[in-house]
Each structure stands twice: as C-alpha cells, then as structure tokens.
Amino acid sequence: MPGNDAIGADDTFAARLLAWFDRCGRHDLPWQHPRTPYRVWLSEIMLQQTQVRVVVPYFERFVAALQDVGALARAPLDEVLALWSGLGYYARARNLHAAARRCVEQHGGQLPRDLDALVALPGIGRSTAGAILAQAWGDRFPIMDGNVKRVLARWHGIGGWPGTPAIEKRLWTIAAAQLPDRRMADYTQAQMDFGATLCTRYDPACIVCPVHDGCVALREGRVAELPTPKPGKPLPERSALVLLARRGDGRVLLQRRPPTGVWASLWSLPEAPGHELARDWFARHLVGDYDAGEPLVPIAHGFTHYRLQLQPLQWREVAPHARVADNDDLRWVARAELATLGIPAPIRKLLDTMLPEGSP
DNA sequence: AAGACGGGGAA
DNA sequence: TTCCCAGTCTT
Numbered sequence: 001m002p003g004n005d006a007i008g009a010d011d012t013f014a015a016r017l018l019a020w021f022d023r024c025g026r027h028d029l030p031w032q033h034p035r036t037p038y039r040v041w042l043s044e045i046m047l048q049q050t051q052v053r054v055v056v057p058y059f060e061r062f063v064a065a066l067q068d069v070g071a072l073a074r075a076p077l078d079e080v081l082a083l084w085s086g087l088g089y090y091a092r093a094r095n096l097h098a099a100a101r102r103c104v105e106q107h108g109g110q111l112p113r114d115l116d117a118l119v120a121l122p123g124i125g126r127s128t129a130g131a132i133l134a135q136a137w138g139d140r141f142p143i144m145d146g147n148v149k150r151v152l153a154r155w156h157g158i159g160g161w162p163g164t165p166a167i168e169k170r171l172w173t174i175a176a177a178q179l180p181d182r183r184m185a186d187y188t189q190a191q192m193d194f195g196a197t198l199c200t201r202y203d204p205a206c207i208v209c210p211v212h213d214g215c216v217a218l219r220e221g222r223v224a225e226l227p228t229p230k231p232g233k234p235l236p237e238r239s240a241l242v243l244l245a246r247r248g249d250g251r252v253l254l255q256r257r258p259p260t261g262v263w264a265s266l267w268s269l270p271e272a273p274g275h276e277l278a279r280d281w282f283a284r285h286l287v288g289d290y291d292a293g294e295p296l297v298p299i300a301h302g303f304t305h306y307r308l309q310l311q312p313l314q315w316r317e318v319a320p321h322a323r324v325a326d327n328d329d330l331r332w333v334a335r336a337e338l339a340t341l342g343i344p345a346p347i348r349k350l351l352d353t354m355l356p357e358g359s360p
Numbered sequence: 361a362a363g364a365c366g367g368g369g370a371a
Numbered sequence: 372t373t374c375c376c377a378g379t380c381t382t
Contacts, residue, residue, distance in 0.1 A: 047377035054368060055377085088366025091380075125379050145377045165361075192377055201375065202371070229374085262365070302373090305364060345367060 013155070013211055014180035014187055020210035021190035024197075026052075030059055035185070037111040037136040038069050044128045045092050052196065058087055070109050072100040081266060081342025090264060090342070095123025113137055134188040142175035143188055144168070147195025153227035154199065157216030161228045235302075239309040241278045242269040242347070244296070244354060245286055245318050251332040252355065253285075253320075254341070262303070267331075267341045269312070269350075278313070285330075288318035296354070301346045312350060 010019070029052070031043035042062060046055045062083045066072045072080070077097055084093035099121040103111060111132065112118060118129035130141030142148075149162040152171050160167050180187050198205050204223060206212050217223045245253040255270045257263050270285075272278035282290045293313035301308045326332060333341070335355045338348070 044377065049365090049376055049378060050367075051369075051376060086367075088368085089378090091365065092378090095379080123379070127378065131377075143377080146375080147377065188377095196377080232374085264365090301366085303364090303366065 013178050016210045017190045025193040040136045041132050044131050045096050069100050069103050073104045082340050085342045086345050098122045134184040138184045140179050147192050150227050151195050151199045154217035155215050161230050236306045241272045242310050242312050244312050244314040246316050248317050251334050254331050254333045256329040263344045267343050268347050285321050285324050286318045299346050
C-alpha cells in the first residue's frame, strides 16, 4: 500500500495551484517563448507595478530592437528610454541599461545564475531575482509581489497592510515554506496568474478556486476585507507652466529634464513654476513676445505621491536666441524625431495633439 | 520607516 | 474620482 506521498501528496497548496495552472494558466505570454534569462528579466522589470496587458506590446517592441544582454549594453541610454517611453517608472529603464553593462563587465555578458549577484544589480530586488531564477532555471526561490501578498494574506487569514515590514517578513517565510519540489517556473507563473485572474482584489472567484479548501479568509468570511488596504493620506498638488515654442519650420523646442526627480533625463517641454520665471527663461532663449503665448488646455496628471497640473503656453512662430544652439539638454526637434526620444506620456500626448501627423 | 517614482485600467 | 498593480531605491 503506497503511502500518502506516493500518491503524490497532491493536496498541497503548490500541487493544487499547479494542477489549476495546467488547465487555466497563461501559457502564451511572449516571454515564455523562448523563456531565456534575458527575456524573463526584461519582462519582470516591465511588469513591476505594471499590468500584463500594458507590458506585452512594449516587450515585443523592446526585444525586437535589443535582442540580448549585449545589444542592450551597447545601446545608448536614449534609445532604451525611447523604447520605454509611456511605460512609466523610468528608473527601471536606466537600471536595466546599467545592469546590462555590468553583466558585460562582470558576468561574461550574461545574467548571473545567483540570487545575491542578481540582487546586486540595479533594479533587481529579492522578488525579481527569485522570479528570474525560478522561471529561467527552475531554481527554488519564492517571489513576493502584490498577487502573492494578496493570496497568502487571504489563504492564511493574515490581517494588517502587507507592506508592513513585520507582515511582509512573515509572508516571505510562508511563501518559502509552500514551494514545490519541482516545476518552479510553472509555479511562479501560476501564482501570478492565480492572483491576477482568480484571486483578484475585487470579486474573487472563490467558487471555482483550486485552493478554496483550506482558505482561512473564505472560512471566516473575510475574503472581501483581506488584504488590509494601505492606509491612505491626501495627495499634495503642484502646478507649473510648460512652454511650447514652435519655429516657422515646425520644429519644437524640447529640454532634457534633470537626472533626478520625476521623468528624470527624459525630453520634455521647458517648465517653469510661474510666469515670472517663465518670462525670464523665454527672454534668455527665444526671440519673440512672451505675452503673445496662447494658453492651451491644461494637462492634469496624477502620480502615486502628488497631483500635477500643467498649463501649456504656445508660440507658433518664435526664433531661437542667437546665442542658444542645440546641445545635450536643449534641442529643436522635428515632429518625425519625437518617436525616437523618451518623452513623458502626457507631454507626448500634447505634442501629438498640437503637431498632428503630416504637419511640417 | 517612509517617501520617491508613471501610467493605465477598473470600480 | 479613487484605488490598485508581476517593486526597488533612496533618505
């Protein structure tokens, strides 16, 4: 008579999740075919705080342009930022680029198969390192993203915001204890698919859940209230003027943003906190009448940590100041060049509106 | 421990 | 509108 484990002990959380994954999981994501370390890495970085639907087209475009670690390392940062333009969290792109260059210098042009070496690379934390090793190599490391936190908080009935260090530590311990002995790549993907499609934040499908048996939140009627949401606080507001200076030939003046802060190193419109400073900047860089600037429809843009209101002012025909030439931080850009630059999403939208396709 | 860092989609 | 999401880095 075989013992319990001979039957497969297929009652564990991991075994049930894997069986569900075989039937209902996502097996056609672009980074799964082929599932190379580089493609897994890129997908994991893009997927940080960003949903699959949004990532897929960016991923396809990125790997088509830069096919491996070496190509990424050789590419100029501006090209990487252009490929990232619209995804947000641009530090991810800068870190990705820097990490690729370090891989060339220190790891023979490949991603290291080592947790600590991966975590030492910029942009890779413990969760992403685990996800890379598990998916690319099948190594036994847990991950800890929003999906896993939600699933574990419910299944074990753990209250309190999962971002709390003490709770997060407890979740890591639980996640490590629940790892299967094999099929780590599938298990890692299964957790994310499960959290994203079934054990969702709102209206989870407990009725068809493969692990509803044993779920503490379900048994205690606490599914809707777990995980405990992050304590909220009011967002500060900030406003600024942005200058849309156009030349007779249709080119527009763009300025590279500072290397730190929001939209770091991206190309954007010149920005000033108010008219006084905007007028000064205008006088130093342009020939024309500041007061002739036309106010355009304001742009409202929400960030995680504050709300930004941008008031665009447009000049249809100004000339560059004689002393001001194009340089690394200031450029007159033709419409056709916009696609090749890293530009914040709301600014790109404004430019697309004001400089319609086919215009000079 | 808390704040910084983007953008899109869902409720 | 508000909240959330395949986190990580800096202070």
